[in-house]
Amino acid sequence: MDKRVERGLRSRRVILDRAMDIASVEGLESLSVRRLATDLAFSKSGVFAQFGSKEELQLATVRAAVEVFVGKVVKPALRAPAGIRRVWALCEAWLHYVREPVFAGGCFFIGVAAEFDARPGRIRDAIAAARRDWQTLYASSIAEAVAVGEILTEVEPAQLAFELDAIGRAGAADALLYNDDTVYERASEAIRARLRSVATDAAPVFG
Numbered sequence: 787m788d789k790r791v792e793r794g795l796r797s798r799r800v801i802l803d804r805a806m807d808i809a810s811v812e813g814l815e816s817l818s819v820r821r822l823a824t825d826l827a828f829s830k831s832g833v834f835a836q837f838g839s840k841e842e843l844q845l846a847t848v849r850a851a852v853e854v855f856v857g858k859v860v861k862p863a864l865r866a867p868a869g870i871r872r873v874w875a876l877c878e879a880w881l882h883y884v885r886e887p888v889f890a891g892g893c894f895f896i897g898v899a900a901e902f903d904a905r906p907g908r909i910r911d912a913i914a915a916a917r918r919d920w921q922t923l924y925a926s927s928i929a930e931a932v933a934v935g936e937i938l939t940e941v942e943p944a945q946l947a948f949e950l951d952a953i954g955r956a957g958a959a960d961a962l963l964y965n966d967d968t969v970y971e972r973a974s975e976a977i978r979a980r981l982r983s984v985a986t987d988a989a990p991v992f993g
Contacts, residue, residue: 797832819840851889858879893955
């Protein structure tokens, strides 16, 4: 790889890391070329050249956050065997991601979804697509657990996925608001109890 291209990619990564952290706390609208250049001691022209517009910067930040999420949550959870243990692994990996926290403001997508949920456009579409992909993965993992006989057949995967996701997001939001890590434990226990309520007798031990 050309050294100039390699330097450009490294600079872009540094810019996006900072942009994700800012957006997780203050929202995507708080991002600006001027602020990022000042925070990182980069030239404004150098930051602008990477993205070209504020909207492209915001979209790139959302895409970068998706990559982080996949690396921190999805890939580790998919190492668990298909079935109820994988569903549980997705729940736990997500709670670990927000509890760690990966970003200063907790879950990147909780904050930016609230910021853009009533604002049509490319940014909302990108955020919605990321959330939809996550819920689809949840639902497909639940469907696999039904197929292998570890979750009751009468369970609707999309509905259970919605419930598990909602419990996790509510717990993460309250834990951050109250600065109280015990809320994560409450969320984890609520998810565990919900999964136990739909587990078959053949389901392996999880959690």
